[in-house]
Amino acid sequence: MNFSYPFIRRPVGTTLLAIGLFLIGCVAYSFLPVASLPSFELPTVRVSASRPGADPATMAASVAAPLERRLGEIAGVSEITSVSSLGSSNITIQFDLGRSIDGAGRDVQAALNAAATDLPSDLPTLPTFRKVNPAAFPIFILAMTSPTISAAEIYNIADTVVVQRLSQVEGVAEVVATGAEQPAVRVQFNPVALASIGLSAEDVRNAIVNANAAGPLGVLDGDGQSVTLGSNGQLWDPRDFNPIIVKSNNGSVVRLTDVASVKRGVRNNFSAAWFNRQPAVLLTVTRQANSNIIETVDHLKEVLDDLKNWIPADVHISVLSDRSQTIRASVRDMQITLGITAVLVMLVVLVFLRRATPTVAAGITVPLSLAGTCALMWF
Structure with missing residues (x-):
């Protein structure tokens, strides 16, 4: 039996089926993900650890090496790479293609727990991990500048307001702020003064840590009520650090201002970016694996218009890179090519058959x- 025979015998049904298929295809075309390259995911996990003030060699020996030993014991690991810089280490673990990324994440967490005893005790936080896609690339890069506000304050605005809002946009996987650092209080030791009184940098650090702490003190029980007591000794102003007692001996008191200078600064002085000759904070937006880049960028631009009401008027947000522009141009070229193709097919048939x-x-x-x-690709 001829495959086309039922359709020829039922022209009305065939016409309705063709119209329905065409409409479904048009709807499916609008929902298809659009990207410049095919989407694929590799089971990859990235571990991050920080130790402020440690040089790259120290980070590699004291932090990265113990973590690598534990992470290397996980089954299904195909490659481990690590990069250590000033105060931070990043370790990337790539697993076999057949490995479940959720199971790999659980194994990485277990390895981090096992490596906790091998790590230095002065780490501010335990190492963290997140699932990443090495094939992901930034689709939108923004630059935040201001003629009156410092880069550290711009970074604080970006980290607390802009990044949080952009991360909520549908299709966004990650938003990273770079180019500046969080505000911090920097203490610069005088090594000559420390040596003259027999103190080390570790003694000064311990004195600062003990004086700059917040924690519970206990509970005060009364006849009618109980009150929870707590200390709030965290210092924010550089002037509040100067009276900290570093050493006390036989009535002689050595304060922090005697052996060091305290000033306001940022956590990392070596992180900086400029845009149009102004200090800037860069926001890099990465999309989710199966999201539509064009729709995601359109949603981001809508959110940017609303963010102007939540940030100071002196802070300007400029678009530094927009990957959707090249993709839009490619899609337009594809649409024009398909239209020309349909016309050429009709012309060829008309020229050779000469029948309408x-x-x-x-x-x-x-x-x-x-x-x-398009309908089959959608389903």
Whole structure:
């Protein structure tokens, strides 16, 4: 039996089926993810650890090496790479393609717990990990500048307001702020003064840590109520650090201001960015694996218009890079090419057959085939 026989015998049903297929294809076309490259995911986990003030060699020996030993014991690991810089280490673990990323994450967490005893005790926080896609690339890069506000304050605005809001946009996987650091109080030791009184940098550090702490003190029980007591000794102003007692001996008191200078600064002086000759904070937006880049960027631009009401008027947000522009141009070229293709098919049929019916049939068949292809890709 001929495959086309039932469709020829039922022209009305065939017409309705073709119209339905065409409409479904048009709807499916609008929902298809758009990207410049095919989307693929590798089971990869990235571990981050920080130790402020440690040089790269110290980070590699004291932090990265113990973590690598534990992470290397996980089954299914195909590659481990680490990069250590001033005060931080980043370790990337790539697993076999058949490995579940959720199971790999649980194994990484267990390895981090096992490595906790091998790590230095002065780490501010335990190492953290997150699942990453090495094939992901930034789709949107923003630059925040201000003629009156410092880069550290801009970074604080970006980290607390802008990054949080952009991360909530549908299709966004991660938003990273770079180019500046969080505000901090920097203490610069005088090594000559420390040596003259027999103190080390570790003694000064311990004195600062003990004086700059917040924690519970206990509970005060009364007849009618109980009150929880706590200390709030955290210092924010550089002037509050100067009276800290570093050493006390036989009535002689050595304060922090005697052996060091305290000033306001940032956590990392070596992180900086400029845009149009102004200090800037860069916001890098990465999309989710199956999201539509064009729709995601459009949503981001809508959020940027709303963010102007939540940040100071002196802070300007500029678009530094927009990957959707090249993709939009490629999509337009594809649409024009498909239209020209359909016209050329009709012309070829008309020239060789010189009949109107096959020509019209070819003009209908080509768009209908494309619509059916889009419908199959969607489902």
